[in-house]
Amino acid sequence: MSIKRSNAYSKVTIMAVMLLLMVLVITPFTASDNVLERLTVLFIYIIMAAMWNTLAGFGGLVSIGQQLFFGLGAYATIRLAHLGMPPFVAVFIAAVLVGLLSWPISKFMLRLKAAEFGIGMWVLASVGHLLVNLDPLIQGETGTSLISLNAYQIETRRVLIYLAALICMSGLLIGLFYLLRSKAGIAMQAIRDNEEAADSIGVDAQTVKKWFFIFAAFGTAVAGALWLAQASSFQPKTYFSVQWTAYMIFMVLVGGIGRFEGAILGALLFFAVETWFADTGVWYLVGLGAVAVLCSLFLPKGLWGAIESRLGLRLIPVGYQVTEETLKPIKS
Amino acid sequence: MENITYSQLQATGIHKSFGRVQVLNGIDFAMDTNDAIGIVGPNGAGKSTLLSVLSGAQAPTKGEIILNNQTITHSPARQRAKQGLVRTHQIPKPFSGITVFENVFVAAIHAATNNREEAYDIALESIKLCGMLPLANRDADSIGLLDRKRLELARALATQPKLLFLDEIGGGLTEAEALALVDTILTLKERGIGIVWIEHIVHILLRVVKRLICMDSGQIIAQGDPQAVMSDQAVIRAYMGGSIDVVG
Numbered sequence: 001m002s003i004k005r006s007n008a009y010s011k012v013t014i015m016a017v018m019l020l021l022m023v024l025v026i027t028p029f030t031a032s033d034n035v036l037e038r039l040t041v042l043f044i045y046i047i048m049a050a051m052w053n054t055l056a057g058f059g060g061l062v063s064i065g066q067q068l069f070f071g072l073g074a075y076a077t078i079r080l081a082h083l084g085m086p087p088f089v090a091v092f093i094a095a096v097l098v099g100l101l102s103w104p105i106s107k108f109m110l111r112l113k114a115a116e117f118g119i120g121m122w123v124l125a126s127v128g129h130l131l132v133n134l135d136p137l138i139q140g141e142t143g144t145s146l147i148s149l150n151a152y153q154i155e156t157r158r159v160l161i162y163l164a165a166l167i168c169m170s171g172l173l174i175g176l177f178y179l180l181r182s183k184a185g186i187a188m189q190a191i192r193d194n195e196e197a198a199d200s201i202g203v204d205a206q207t208v209k210k211w212f213f214i215f216a217a218f219g220t221a222v223a224g225a226l227w228l229a230q231a232s233s234f235q236p237k238t239y240f241s242v243q244w245t246a247y248m249i250f251m252v253l254v255g256g257i258g259r260f261e262g263a264i265l266g267a268l269l270f271f272a273v274e275t276w277f278a279d280t281g282v283w284y285l286v287g288l289g290a291v292a293v294l295c296s297l298f299l300p301k302g303l304w305g306a307i308e309s310r311l312g313l314r315l316i317p318v319g320y321q322v323t324e325e326t327l328k329p330i331k332s
Numbered sequence: 333m334e335n336i337t338y339s340q341l342q343a344t345g346i347h348k349s350f351g352r353v354q355v356l357n358g359i360d361f362a363m364d365t366n367d368a369i370g371i372v373g374p375n376g377a378g379k380s381t382l383l384s385v386l387s388g389a390q391a392p393t394k395g396e397i398i399l400n401n402q403t404i405t406h407s408p409a410r411q412r413a414k415q416g417l418v419r420t421h422q423i424p425k426p427f428s429g430i431t432v433f434e435n436v437f438v439a440a441i442h443a444a445t446n447n448r449e450e451a452y453d454i455a456l457e458s459i460k461l462c463g464m465l466p467l468a469n470r471d472a473d474s475i476g477l478l479d480r481k482r483l484e485l486a487r488a489l490a491t492q493p494k495l496l497f498l499d500e501i502g503g504g505l506t507e508a509e510a511l512a513l514v515d516t517i518l519t520l521k522e523r524g525i526g527i528v529w530i531e532h533i534v535h536i537l538l539r540v541v542k543r544l545i546c547m548d549s550g551q552i553i554a555q556g557d558p559q560a561v562m563s564d565q566a567v568i569r570a571y572m573g574g575s576i577d578v579v580g
Binding site: 194199205 | 387408411414429430433434435437438439441442465466487490
C-alpha cells in the first residue's frame with residue numbers, strides 16, 4: 001500500500017470513541033436529570049458546529065444564514081406533529097423535508113460568490129422567519145409548543161430526547177466522516193481553494209457544492225428539531241435568530257476551521273464556557289467575543305489547528321498520506 | 333500553410349473580446365496528439381487567452397472548436413478535461429489547503445479514473461515524473477513558486493491528457509531546471525501526448541516543439557517551422573523589437 005488513510009492515533013481514537021459511545025448510551029441510567037439535559041445541549045452544539053464547518057471549513061461556503069435551516073427544522077417538526085405524527089418521527093422527517101427544500105434553494109444561492117452568498121443566506125433566513133410567522137398555527141411571535149411531547153412522562157421524555165440527540169450526532173458525524181473521505185470530499189476542498197483550477201481538472205463544482213449544502217442543511221435542521229424537542233416551545237424570533245450562526249462561527253473558528261476535530265473541540269469549549277460563565281450576563285458575551293478575536297489573531301487555524309501542526313496529531317484523518325516507504329526509494 | 337487534416341482539435345475563426353477590448357481576432361488552430369507546438373509573442377498578444385478558450389475556461393465570443401469531430405465550443409473545462417484536454421495556469425493555482433499528493437489525486441480521481449487504487453498510482457506516477465515525490469505530503473501552501481509550477485504540471489498530468497496546454501511553466505527556472513523540464517516534456521511527447529507550450533524562453537521551447545506559432549495583437553502572424561518563424565520579418569518586428577539575432 002502506497003497511500004495511508006489512517007495512523008496509530010486514529011486507530012486508538014476509534015477505540016476510544018467506541019468506548020465513549022458505550023458510556024454515553026448507559027449514561028441515562030446513572031446520571032442526574034441535569035447532566036442529561038446539558039449533554040443533550042452539547043450534542044446539538046456539536047452537530048451545529050460540525051455542519052457549519054462542513055460548509056465553511058471544507059467548502060469555503062461561509063453562510064451567515066444557517067438559522068434558516070435550524071428554524072425550519074423546528075417549524076416543520078411542529079407542523080408534522082400537529083398532523084398527528086409522533087414527535088420523534090416528526091423530528092427526523094422534518095429534517096428530511098428541510099434537506100429536500102434546500103435543494104431548490106441551493107440552485108440559486110450557490111450562484112452567489114463569497115460574501116454575497118453569506119449575506120444572501122442571512123436574507124433568506126429572515127424571509128423564512130417572516131413566512132413562518134404567517135402560519136396561524138404559530139400565532140406570530142407568541143409561538144407555540146410541541147404539545148405532543150406531553151404524551152411521555154417527563155423522565156422518559158428526557159431520556160428519549162437525550163438518546164435521539166446522541167444518535168443524530170453520531171450518525172451525522174459518521175456521515176460527515178465518510179463524505180469527507182469520499183471523492184466528493186477532496187473535490188470540495190479543491191473547490192474551496194480554487195474553483196477555476198478544480199473545474200480545469202474535471203471537478204463538477206456545482207454538483208459537489210450542492211451535495212455539501214444539502215447535507216449541512218439537513219444536519220442543521222436536525223439540530224433545530226432536537227432543540228425544539230428539548231426546549232419544547234417554539235418562538236420564530238428565537239429559532240430564526242442569527243445568534244445560532246454566530247455560535248456556530250465561534251465554535252468552528254476557535255476549535256479549528258476545516259478540521260474535523262476542530263468543530264468538536266470548539267463545541268466542547270463553547271459548551272464549557274457557557275456552562276460556567278453564562279450567569280455573568282453581558283460579560284459572558286464580551287468574553288466570547290474577546291476569545292473569538294484573540295483566536296483569529298493568534299491561532300488562525302484554531303486550537304486544533306495549532307495542536308495539529310505542533311504535534312502532527314491527526315485523530316480523525318480524512319486526508320491521504322503517502323507512506324514513508326513510497327517516499328524513500330525513488331530519488332530520480 | 334500546411335494542408336494536414338487534423339481530427340483531434342480544430343478551432344476556427346476564434347474571436348474573444350472583453351467589453352471593447354478585442355483579445356483574440358480570428359484565430360485558426362488545429363492540432364493532433366503527435367504535435368508539439370510552441371506559441372510565442374509579446375505580452376498581451378492573447379496567448380493565454382487562446383489557451384483559456386481552447387481549454388474551456390472561457391467561451392469564445394465567436395468561432396467554433398471541435399474535438400474528435402464533436403463541437404465543444406461552449407462545453408465547460410471539466411468536460412474537456414475528461415475528454416483529455418487540459419491546461420496548466422501561468423500563475424499557479426494550487427489547492428493550498430490540501431497536500432501536494434491530494435492536489436494531484438483529486439485530478440486523477442475526477443478526470444482519469446473512478447477507481448481509487450488506479451487513481452493513487454496515476455497520482456504518484458505524475459508526482460514522480462515531475463520530481464515532487466519528496467514533497468508529496470507537504471501542504472501545497474508551504475511549497476515555493478517553482479514547486480507550485482511543477483505541481484501545476486503534475487496535476488494536469490494526473491488527468492491523463494491527450495492534449496496538454498502549458499502556460500509558461502518554464503519561467504523563472506535556472507538553466508539546469510529548465511533542461512530537466514524539457515526532459516520531462518519530451519517524455520510526455522514520447523507517450524503520445526500532444527503539447528502546446530507558451531514560453532518566452534525560446535531556446536528551451538525549440539528543444540521540444542516541431543511547429544511554432546507567433547501571435548501578436550490577437551492574431552497569428554506567422555507559423556510553421558520554428559527556424560522559419562523566428563526569422564520571419566513580421567515576427568522580428570512584433571516580438572523581437574526588430575533588433576535581436578535569430579535564435580539558433
